[in-house]
Amino acid sequence: MEKDLKDLKIELSKNGIFTTTLEELYNWGRKNSVWPLTFGLACCAIEMIATTMARYDLARFGAEVFRPSPRQADLIIVSGTVTKKMAPQVVRLYNQMPEPKYVIAMGACAISGGPFRDGYNVLKGIDRYIPVDVHIPGCPPRPEALIHAFMTLQKKIDEQSLTGSERPRHLRADQPSEFPVPAFGEHGLEPAQNRDVFVAEEGNPLKVIQ
């Protein structure tokens, strides 16, 4: 049935008739106008800035409008080391963004703490508190890597279906759009991770590595 429809669509387009579905149109519009938040944390932010400038030109992907308010942003690029002192603010900014919203963890630090992993004030990956859509390795990643991550995100948005059990979080009433903001504890952040977000894969349990 689906294949027939696809064939019909191709056949029609060959004859100059363009057809689409609401879902395709909706996702096409969303993926080509992702507005990132003006938000940088460390050296990765410099690469992020370079990505938006003329040489790499993120505007080609419809993401040139960096918004200085989380209320107007769709995407938060966590670009740099997240210190424990900064982590609650990152989560709060993410909470203040309207759905649908996406997260790119840019660079080794945002993924895992990176070279500063053993630091007393370094969060070992922002995925402990907020759901990350695309991880980019690198220290810092080149602008091409950020563009690749951005295209990966566009692909992800394009593949989201608006109905059915596989529909994304922002279309499900039972899913949260805000996540608990960690508090400053006596020895570190409390809780140290949000277990609803920071989950291990099956057969790959979370454990303390000595």
Add this chain to the structure above:
Amino acid sequence: MTALPPVEDIKAQIEAGIPGAVVTVVPNGSPSGQHSLLLDHEHARAVAIFLRDHAELRLDFCSLMTGVDWLDTEASEKVKVKKMVAAADGTEQEQEVEEVRKTKHPGYLEAVYHLFSMEKKHGPVILRMRTANRTDGTHLPSLTPVWRSAEFQEREAFDLYGILFDGHPDLRRILMWDGFVDFPMRRDYVPPADDILVTEAHR
């Protein structure tokens, strides 16, 4: 530009200028040979003002202040002592026996100041102060009233090492949050176990 006199001369000038001040030269064996002056708590502030206002030294700029943590150390040495030892046949005989003697040196926290002169264009003169121990006697006199540039760095030394600077105008944590209780740059600091909770993929 005037050449800085050797630290021994500076020490002599301080002791002549401030009666009762106890200044010790801490030698530095490295090629740079930057020997430093260890000050006593009681006269540290007076010595600082003396160095700042001295006509030839004019050390008007404190470029750096940092903390150092020295753990408790235990030195063991083998000593030969004469002792009465019971022999195999039951009688006691005097014998020379080797004994290991252990001496404990309590650790301390140290504050280091690097001083320069903007006016005379010379430096650095390095000052040190040491706390009584690492637990309850971690007070040192603050030199912020003498060199304002030490303010944030003394706060940092308080935040990360737990040195309490008496006379500091605003001694609060500067990098960590106020509710934090540990001193993370101390060498015996242990980070919370939750920190190293990872999935296999993150190793």
